[in-house]
Amino acid sequence: MYELGPALYSCWKPPRGTENLEITLRFALRRDGSMIGNPRASYAKLGQDMPLKRAFVASVLEALYQNLPLPITDDFGGAIAGRPITLLFSTADESTTADTSL
DSSP states (O other): TTTTHHHHHHHHHOOTTOOOOOOEEEEOOOTSEEEEEEEEEEEEEOOHHHHHHHHHHHHHHHHHHOOSSSSOHHHHHHHHBBBBBEEEEEEESSEEEOOOOO
């Protein structure tokens, strides 16, 4: 479960100039590792610069969709299917966090 966040962050490359921007996405996965519906932003700190804001959000969504569907086992798929997953994408401190508690 703790490897889920790093797997989804693995190819995220925030655009230049997006320091201190953050967005938290909430979504659920199916048993096969594909996303149910679309992710929803539950928190965002995106600043005032519209082009940077769009570039940041686009980079987050691109990274998320590049990693889906996740290659997961049947047992793990059964454990996470339909459960909410919350991911924070942040350039504030060069780190990202995931809340995948069930």
